Amino acid sequence: MAKADQKIRMSPSRDIPFNKLVLSQSNVRRTKAGISIEDLANDIARRKLLQSLNVRPMMDADGRETGMFEVPAGGRRYRALERLVQQKRLAKTAPIPCIVSEARGEIAAEDDSLAENVHRVALHPLDQFRAFQSLFKQGQSEEGIAANFFVPASVVKQRLRLANVSPKLLDVYADDGMSLEQLTAFSVTEDHARQEQVWESVSRSRNDEPYQIRRLLTEKAVKASDKRARFVGVTAYEAAGGNVLRDLFVEDDGGWLEDVALLERLVAEKLRTEAEAVAAEGWKWVEVAASFPYGHDHGLRQLEGGLADLSAEQQARLDALQAEYAELQEKYEGVRELPDDVDARFCELEETLEAFENRPQIFNPAEIVHAGVFISIEATGGLRIERGYVRGEDETAFAAMTSGSDSGARTAAPDAGSCGGTASPVQRTVITVAGQANPDDEEDDASRPLPDRLVVELTAYRTLALRDALGSHPHTAMTALLHKLCVDTFHRTSGPGCLEASVRQVQLPVQTPELKDSAPAKSITARHAAWKADVPTSDAALWDWLVALDDAGRLSLLAHCVSLGVNALSERADRHGGTGITVSGLHHRLDQADRLAQTTGLDMVQAGWRPTVENYLGRVTKRRILDAVREVKGENAAQLIEHLKKAEMAKEAERLLESTGWLPEPLRPVELDVRSNATAAAELLPEFLSDDEEEASDPDRGEQPHDVMPE
Template structure:
């Protein structure tokens, strides 16, 4: 016979006046959590009590019920009701829905309180996101939703952004296939197909950190901090229909501009407009680009303008700004920290004073009509105009026009140049926007091919620039290299160009080499050039006497600096047709000498800051080359992590893996020095070591120069 199942008897519910309830000391909740009592009271006032209180009757010493009830479970709701009574918004006798537990039960009040809190299951975040979306679809503004649930408007925006992620990824999140932080990263873009594509990639590769997801989702966009974006302005970009990707969960620096083509067009249009204003000054030519390559101003004569005089009104304004700035500086000289308003005002004053200092120089009209200017964007996103450059082809006309002329002839020439307009002719700027994008072609050929000629030329351009910088810092090496070149010419009549093109003729480097202009070597050379230029006389006739007054250390440093500009370690195409290009023999001599020079100055391209990136190497070689680089730097295991990826993804991951490894491609490595084989170029004994062989540059002693080859 089946045993009868014991029936469960639920506790009865009843309405009890609030003034008959007291808060029990057996409530297990001691730590404050969740929304405040004040917010909970407002919610009860708006929608009434959604959950009954759990109460127990209070008995006297004889065990008789007193008519009062204690509240062991539901203490926060009781406190909220108590607050409403104190605010006169609820009568103290208002009936409160309660579940009444039987007196004398074996289950304690503490157990009831603990069970109510432990058995409660929090709402899944995705359900909350979808609930917010439902309210939004019902017409509730984001501000109202925020007020109802006592959260900030930004929190509501975040929740709505999360629920807008691809439904496929939301299902993955619901099944615990991704973390909330990963889901947040996907909210950067609203493009579902792109989100799913990135998830498939990172999920397979294992590199699925939130920062990696954000990087892949925004790799086709331009940061708002980019100088082009700052030059155009986000407002103008968005007004033109451009979309800005924003991250509501992380600091995004202003976001990412998604439409690069639109941004480039806006940059070109604004630069063209600014260039037309500059062209009205009468320059013969204007070169306009967002960024010019390194060495863009080589082969140009740079004119020296004179600072424009301040008008009386400008002088008064300048003096007032300077006086206010000095007064604030003196007042807060000993302060540990400036007040915010004072710090802001000092910044405004500095900017205004800097504007006076950065006014364009004044050039002579006779110079302007034969010279031009470069118009570009500076590193802060502002307009940069560099005036007063004379091209080589205009040099003859410039010299003739600026020579001491006959007054009458000068007057006639000026009138002829002015034509019918009574002023110098104006040449409209030729606008050329620099930059190109190589196709991200898929190359599945497993064979390791030779590096492209153009890539090798660009890599050796980096090496040439670094070598120049290093030679300039080693005066004895520079002097030995120069002495070697002169000795070869004097004793052996060998005129095949080598590594050092003494003269010194500036060697032009590939203009579009990625990162060349911003490299540490380029900045070091530019700073050194500026420092020397500040000391060198502007009058060429005074140069000899000035050089004669320099001490030996200064003369050596200047010699090294000037010599370094003739360094040429470029690997170029050989001219096989006997033209004016470099021959195979000449190219080999150049590279051999460049290796010797690099060893002498201990050149380490990793040390000077070169790193393999998608732009400068990894995106421009075969997959096999990429895998070879990772294997050499990180080992077979790291290579296997990326060998299944497409080329574009493989290049990006390889860039990350190689970032701090100091790995270098072959053209940038320090080659072994081969023993000299050209007996015709053996040096005289006084330049040789004890065994008759040419000593290495790196073994230079201060008192004795040795040969570079």
């Protein structure tokens, strides 16, 4: 007869006074983990014991029970109860729920302790999110939930945000279809339809990294660090009913402003208010835009104004700031990457010094009525006001005013209470609001303009390359020289006589160490050495040698000599009547340099310039590095390096940009306006000197006689 299977019998449970319990040495837990014993004690005090202790009777030497029980499983609960007894919050004899195992059973005490800890399954994060959400809906506050479960309130906020993600995506996460990091990226918005749309897109493309998810969810929003958001203020935007998307899991720089139309309306309203205040100064026109393109003031006359005088206190502060800036420059000269605090201080000093330099000017009221103002937003969110520009259509009236008034009237001091003076209200100021830029075009608000020294270094290389190019184009060199001579002949009424036409070889005060070893420098040096070996040292012999030189040789020599006078440096303009180059003078220089570059077919890539860590990438912001890589290699390449530190990012960008032909803006070819160039040339050159290389190189035309200039 077969023996029947024995039924499983559970260990009995009973209440045992706490003072009869002793912590067993068989407990396998030795390392601290989880919440502290103090927190566990407080939780037991609040909600009572949720899980019984596993105990075994203690035996004496004769094998009889002593009435005491050891605790091999539940040691942390025992310690928490012990803490409550020590704090006199629990009686020593308080009954404790226990499950009593056999003292000499087949299962060892260590086995019980190990099983209790190993077989325990941690709560799935999604279950925790939903549990927190349920408690919140029952009326518990975020702070209350955090206190009850011994976590920071920020953790509760994060869990509640995750619980509000689209239910469809939560199901995907529950089935291990996405990672927790991906789920956190979706929590940046509460729009379930948009979340599901983005997940469908990234899961198909396999480009489902968390940063990509965040980028797609916020691509139509405006970052709080954007200059438009800073100008209006996030508080004002929210007060107007705008919603701000915030990321609770990564640094978001203040979040994203979701209602772009509202933001643009607030920007336009605030700009118009500022424009009306400026218009009260009496200007003929005020043009307003969030930003103007580079060179928006080219070709416009700028009024000469005087800076408001500084008080003794302001002058003392200015001197102290300049001294501190000079001291920091000297201390950190040659340092490739500044410490964060020093870099921040440099920015503060530059902004403050710039505010002193750009303080409101005093203008002549008689000139104000013919001029206008540009109002835009600085990259930092501040207001930028550029006063005193005369448009071409107002030049006639302006010239008549200046020629018809005596010097006393032109220099009359305006009302000191206004930066623009008080003009006679004979006209109504025309305010033009140009509107916002396309919100889909990303503003480079995180990057500052290129450093002045870097721009000078870049244009120094371009100057050298342009000299080399001009030295190889005799026809263009002849045109340039004749242009110079014609300007001197037809547009100057005084000055040194007896010709004195000369080319002053321009030195390059700011340059990189490798400039002397560049391809243009070597080419110029070789050409100069070749001519120097042929040119006689005696003045009389030089004259005879030049007379005997054939036309091709004379043109080549002329091109070489003229080329050494090329100056295409972009320097800081002197706006205050000093000894430096003026704004209009700098524009004139760069316009002519662009014309020479276009005519000679200058290509900076062929001239040997390559972006390196030393000459560009290590000198600009991380945003500019990423923009350069993105422009040539695409978004994916930029994303691969955006997590790197600046030094490593610059090195990797140098590798990625190698042999791509990428150039920074100061070195890129400029497409000149043919019509405006022709007009400018007609004003400066007589008709017979119009530069038409196509006609000059046509062999079928033969030699054309020069026109006779009228007397």
